[in-house]
Amino acid sequence: xxxxxxxxxxxxxxxxxxxxxxxxxxxxxxxxxxxxxxxxxxxxxxxxxxxxxxxxxxxxxxxxxxxxxxxxxxxxxxxxxxxxxxxxxxxxxxxxxxxxxxxxxxxxxxxxxxxxxxxxxxxxxxxxxxxxxxxxxxxxxxxxxxxxxxxxxxxxxxxxxxxxxxxxxxxxxxxxxxxxxxxxxxxxxxxxxxxxxxxxxxxxxxxxxxxxxxxxxxxxxxxxxxxxxxxxxxxxxxxxxxxxxxxxxxxxxxxxxxxxxxxxxxxxxxxxxxxxxxxxxxxxxxxxxxxxxxxxxxx
Amino acid sequence: xxxxxxxxxxxxxxxxxxxxxxxxxxxxxxxxxxxxxxxxxxxxxxxxxxxxxxxxxxxxxxxxxxxxxxxxxxxxxxxxxxxxxxxxxxxxxxxxxxxxxxxxxxxxxxxxxxxxxxxxxxxxxxxxxxxxxxxxxxxxxxxxxxxxxxxxxxxxxxxxxxxxxxxxxxxxxxxxxxxxxxxxxxxxxxxxxxxxxxxxxxxxxxxxxxxxxxxxxxxxxxxxxxxxxxxxxxxxxxxxxxxxxxxxxxxxxxxxxxxxxxxxxxxxxxxxxxxxxxxxxxxxxxxxxxxxxxxxxxxxxxxxxxxxxxxxxxxxxxxxxxxxxxxxxxxxxxxxxxxxxxxxxxxxxxxxxxxxxxxxxxxxxxxxxxxxxxxxxxxxxxxxxxxxxxxxxxxxxxxxxxxxxxxxxxxxxxxxxxxxxxxxxxxx
Numbered sequence: 001x002x003x004x005x006x007x008x009x010x011x012x013x014x015x016x017x018x019x020x021x022x023x024x025x026x027x028x029x030x031x032x033x034x035x036x037x038x039x040x041x042x043x044x045x046x047x048x049x050x051x052x053x054x055x056x057x058x059x060x061x062x063x064x065x066x067x068x069x070x071x072x073x074x075x076x077x078x079x080x081x082x083x084x085x086x087x088x089x090x091x092x093x094x095x096x097x098x099x100x101x102x103x104x105x106x107x108x109x110x111x112x113x114x115x116x117x118x119x120x121x122x123x124x125x126x127x128x129x130x131x132x133x134x135x136x137x138x139x140x141x142x143x144x145x146x147x148x149x150x151x152x153x154x155x156x157x158x159x160x161x162x163x164x165x166x167x168x169x170x171x172x173x174x175x176x177x178x179x180x181x182x183x184x185x186x187x188x189x190x191x192x193x194x195x196x197x198x199x200x201x202x203x204x205x206x207x208x209x210x211x212x213x214x215x216x217x218x219x220x221x222x223x224x225x226x227x228x229x230x231x232x233x234x235x236x237x238x239x240x241x242x243x244x245x246x247x248x249x250x251x252x253x254x255x256x257x258x259x260x261x262x263x264x265x266x267x268x269x270x271x272x273x274x275x276x277x278x279x280x281x282x283x284x285x286x287x288x289x290x291x292x293x294x295x296x297x298x299x
Numbered sequence: 300x301x302x303x304x305x306x307x308x309x310x311x312x313x314x315x316x317x318x319x320x321x322x323x324x325x326x327x328x329x330x331x332x333x334x335x336x337x338x339x340x341x342x343x344x345x346x347x348x349x350x351x352x353x354x355x356x357x358x359x360x361x362x363x364x365x366x367x368x369x370x371x372x373x374x375x376x377x378x379x380x381x382x383x384x385x386x387x388x389x390x391x392x393x394x395x396x397x398x399x400x401x402x403x404x405x406x407x408x409x410x411x412x413x414x415x416x417x418x419x420x421x422x423x424x425x426x427x428x429x430x431x432x433x434x435x436x437x438x439x440x441x442x443x444x445x446x447x448x449x450x451x452x453x454x455x456x457x458x459x460x461x462x463x464x465x466x467x468x469x470x471x472x473x474x475x476x477x478x479x480x481x482x483x484x485x486x487x488x489x490x491x492x493x494x495x496x497x498x499x500x501x502x503x504x505x506x507x508x509x510x511x512x513x514x515x516x517x518x519x520x521x522x523x524x525x526x527x528x529x530x531x532x533x534x535x536x537x538x539x540x541x542x543x544x545x546x547x548x549x550x551x552x553x554x555x556x557x558x559x560x561x562x563x564x565x566x567x568x569x570x571x572x573x574x575x576x577x578x579x580x581x582x583x584x585x586x587x588x589x590x591x592x593x594x595x596x597x598x599x600x601x602x603x604x605x606x607x608x609x610x611x612x613x614x615x616x617x618x619x620x621x622x623x624x625x626x627x628x629x630x631x632x633x634x635x636x637x638x639x640x641x642x643x644x645x646x647x648x649x650x651x652x653x654x655x656x657x658x659x660x661x662x663x664x665x666x667x668x669x670x671x672x673x674x675x676x677x678x679x680x681x682x683x684x685x686x687x688x689x690x691x692x693x694x695x696x697x698x699x700x701x702x703x704x705x706x707x708x709x710x711x712x713x714x715x716x717x718x719x720x721x722x723x724x725x726x727x
Contacts, residue, residue, distance in 0.1 A: 046688055050409045051432045135560055136504075158559045158706060246514045247562055247706045248699065263403040264515065265691045266427055 040273035046266035061273040074252040082232045088172045093179025118177035126241035129170040160250035186220030226289040254278040357390040360630040361415040365398040374650035389630040414623045416631040422453040423684040430688035434461045435622040449615040450656040453683040462619040464656030468584045469613040469681035476599040478579045493606040497556035500579035507556035510582035511566045518698040528612040534726045537719035545711035549704040585674040589652045602673040613681040689725045696721040
């Protein structure tokens with residue numbers, strides 16, 4: 001009896017509460033990750049997936065990957081795509097958030113409508129942009145032609161450089177509402193009194209923005225950027241539907257290339273190695289996120 | 300402080316984990332086979348099944364297939380129902396797995412030991428799964444001597460038979476008869492004539508020729524006939540012949556008689572462009588015929604052999620039955636014996652719009668003026684892809700080379716050399 005009481009002491013009860021979540025994480029998150037890491041150190045392909053020995057070749061998969069042009073392209077693409085998307089999403093989202101923080105008629109309903117891109121399933125958005133950017137029947141070429149900006153149709157999705165541009169455009173459109181809403185929420189937490197006293201002291205709009213709005217929004221901005229980075233970095237559906245990594249492998253991302261290696265070419269180990277590269281990069285970003293969000297609490 | 304760091308690391312792990320776990324968590328297969336059957340038919344089939352198999356102890360036999368066409372599903376389902384009614388030892392059920400997921404599901408199923416008893420799969424992938432060791436050796440269990448040689452080859456590895464061809468198809472050239480007449484063109488039979496005809500047919504919103512050029516197996520399927528027609532082989536591209544094939548396709552695109560958009564068009568998209576009148580000629584297969592007849596009954600089109608460079612050539616497509624080993628092999632064999640009988644094959648081929656893999660059935664399957672007849676003739680020139688366990692990687696190199704020349708990112712010479720380097724690394 002005493003023993004049981006001991007088990008249910010205050011501290012231990014806390015652990016019991018955490019236990020279900022911990023077990024869940026261990027089985028459904030921890031196990032796949034560990035398996036995936038082991039898989040990437042082996043040489044598993046169609047020949048030995050079911051029978052035969054799975055040789056450990058340690059870092060050979062990774063070494064081969066870094067010599068693989070398509071992998072290097074996808075790594076570079078993923079970084080370029082993420083950074084460009086993030087910059088434009090953030091700037092436009094921030095501007096819209098500031099705009100809608102002003103009180104004017106219909107400010108709130110319009111801001112709600114702007115959320116639509118975030119709510120549409122990505123595959124639908126991807127199909128829509130695929131049609132917008134189509135060479136002969138696309139609306140974008142039609143508008144550009146009508147404005148006499150171009151003389152012949154631009155082959156957006158069938159030329160390597162412009163295909164990437166089209167993907168980035170589509171994703172910026174999707175990501176703006178996310179940035180806008182989080183920053184809007186952040187703006188409402190800034191006390192009005194600060195702005196009032198600033199205006200009494202004679203600060204102009206620009207000074208107010210840089211001395212009050214930005215510093216007080218710092219935690220929000222950090223969260224938005226890091227969460228945005230993670231969402232953008234693991235893009236899969238948008239690319240798969242719009243270009244499938246083409247033309248000529250020029251728009252492959254780490255995620256799409258991993259899928260292709262694993263399930264189209266039966267190179268399971270190499271595919272998992274690509275996924276692990278993705279994991280490591282996001283892990284680093286994740287640590288920054290935790291640091292940024294807990295920094296305030298520690299003080 | 301240290302504790303915090305560890306928590307931070309763990310949480311970060313958790314945040315990024317969704318990504319890694321995403322790989323193996325797809326369960327989006329459905330079972331529309333029975334839904335697709337007309338209600339009345341299904342009900343009667345069910346009744347008869349109950350009569351024949353009153354007890355629930357019939358052994359289960361499951362089949363995976365990837366046909367999304369409703370007609371295909373209904374026909375297969377009918378054969379299954381008839382089989383279930385004819386005996387009470389086995390109970391066959393079929394499950395639809397989308398084509399895009401089919402390879403993935405078989406791979407995952409193989410490592411998780413959750414496979415069906417029979418798979419009806421795309422023939423070029425057959426060798427890979429044999430290599431994986433999940434298919435039963437069927438040598439001597441089925442008489443395939445009257446089948447097309449290429450189809451039997453596609454499921455033969457090291458002289459052993461690992462499957463039974465289901466149906467067969469190949470690619471040929473469809474042309475819009477009215478457009479050809481209007482432009483005063485003959486039906487092309489050589490590459491030069493094809494290019495000439497395509498040029499004359501190209502005007503306003505119409506491009507002369509279209510072929511599916513996506514960068515995957517579907518694209519490779521459409522590219523290899525051109526490669527083979529020059530005398531180049533699938534593993535032997537970096538030579539005069541291979542370069543000539545790449546140059547020919549590049550010229551078609553550069554001269555505007557084939558749209559660059561083809562790299563984003565599946566075979567279905569190409570067919571839609573053809574029936575919409577945007578394309579005058581296309582490379583496509585016989586499975587499009589039922590749709591074309593239904594959706595564009597007034598369109599005047601015909602089918603002919605693919606024009607040749609030095610020899611007529613086409614590519615063999617279609618599905619094979621395979622029996623998974625270590626499961627209900629007896630039941631699977633029993634059903635396959637039933638389903639490959641002449642009567643059932645004829646029934647399914649007619650409903651599917653497929654050509655029988657059995658040459659004796661195929662040759663009497665269609666009327667002389669049937670649009671399917673040219674495909675039966677084309678079959679004499681059709682060769683299988685592979686069979687090779689690493690075919691997916693070879694296929695990737697071939698479709699990449701054609702995509703490079705179509706988009707102009709590499710010259711035919713460079714594309715051929717690069718493809719050859721990749722292929723040499725696979726086929727030693």
